[in-house]
Amino acid sequence: MKRALSSAIPLQLILFLSLVISMVACTPSRKLNYFNNLPDSTVVHLPKVIEEERVIDKGDVLDIQFNAKDQDAVTPFNKQTSATMTPGGGSKSSVAPPAQGYTVDPLGIIEIPVIGKMEVKGMTSRQLKSRLTALVSPYLKEPIVDVKFNTFNITVLGEVRAPGTFNLTGAKTTVFEALAAAGDLPNSAKKYNIHLYRDYNGERSVTKLDLTNKSLLYNQQLFQMKPNDVIYVQTRRSSVFREDFGLVASIVTLVVSIVTLGFTLTK
Template sequence: MNRNHIHPATLILCFAAFILMLTTSCSTSKKLNYFNDLPNAETYELKAMAIPERIIERGDRLDVTFLVKDQESAAFFNKHSGGAVAAAAAGAGIGGTASSSDYLVDNDGEIEVPVVGKVKLAGLTANQAKQKLLGLVSPFLKDPLVELSFNTFKVTVLGEVKNPGSFIISAQHSTLFAALAAAGDLPHSAKRYDVRIYRDYNGKREIRKFDLRKASVLEDPDIFQMRPNDVIYVQARSGSLFKEDFGLFASVFTVLISAVTLGVTINNAKK
């Protein structure tokens, strides 16, 4: 009897185990990679996506700059002045002075402007707020200009991320990529197929669920374009990725061992 002879069932078992490991490896990469269904091409053109015009909300901090020619009249509106703001006025082709102030939109949706008093800006876009302020200061200032921008863009990322927390992003607009990057991205133990956005914006509250493995995320403006104060929550797997895949491998491998053992037993019984 040739002791070096390898039983055919053993070869079949090894081959099956190899195929299973290869399949499991492919399955693992699909669980970890973003946008798995993108075409396999060097270049893929995404549809154009408009940047949403931000709405002023309670709790926003606004940078308001008044540019005027008459220095004395502008002084009444100054909360504080600085050289940088004067330079902005010069850049705009206006002599004299300018006042730049950080305004907090209060719980009533208002800011308080010197001389003018309280002005409700919540619910307006930046351009609409500029026009409203311009109309209110025009009786007091000659040929004024008003500049307005947002000082904050806060997003919160919670759950199975490397660095959960609230983040102030130094931009007027933000994207899903920026929010996830601020939180250190997702570890292997995160459910990329079960991510949710909790949104309370412009009087509307909603929850959006999405799958980061799908390329459709890139073309959905309600997901890809963040809104101020968005909360992203990432679900965690019940176990680590290794345990999950190893459990699958072990289960199938056990079935294969049982089948081969039964086959060998039956074969030996016939001899």
């Protein structure tokens, strides 16, 4: 009788341990899914995105090209760059490669051949284009000036699959594109408490984002990324606990299994 009772104890421990593990491992879906409170409909209409002109800031890399009917007259104005090849054809990296063009220095100044130094910080690409067109008009007949941004760097840190700094393409970049560049968020990430650090156009701020709430979709200033934004994703404490608990539970289960086997063999 005592032997039967003793052999039943390890079995009860195993069942109890399995129940506890399953309870701890369960995570509410509302903490894992994006935008839980969206209406249950096929299409959800969102407000139109208001186009905003990007402002030139220090560290930006600008692609500036001059054209005119007389190509020989244009040549001195264009920056001469040499093409470089990446061994092996290039690869995806967590660090943004250096971009070619005119880099805005810490004082907000660039230096263009013939024209010389000029302050561009705080201007839009359209304003810079207009200014450059006026400056080269005495030298070029019917000049055409093209100004584009070569960089849109975003840094993603914390609980993501591939943290790093990424140079994203396109004039508009959303928080989803930034997170996708970092490999998206694992289930262990706090989707409801993400920190966005922003230093743009002379203003610095830290804002908390909740990716589980639809309100982010209606907030253009937060949903749309700005150059040099930093996203920091925190780890859920329960995830760390589950990892530690899972290791301990595995060891306890192994010990209980050995004890159970011992009782079985001694019957």
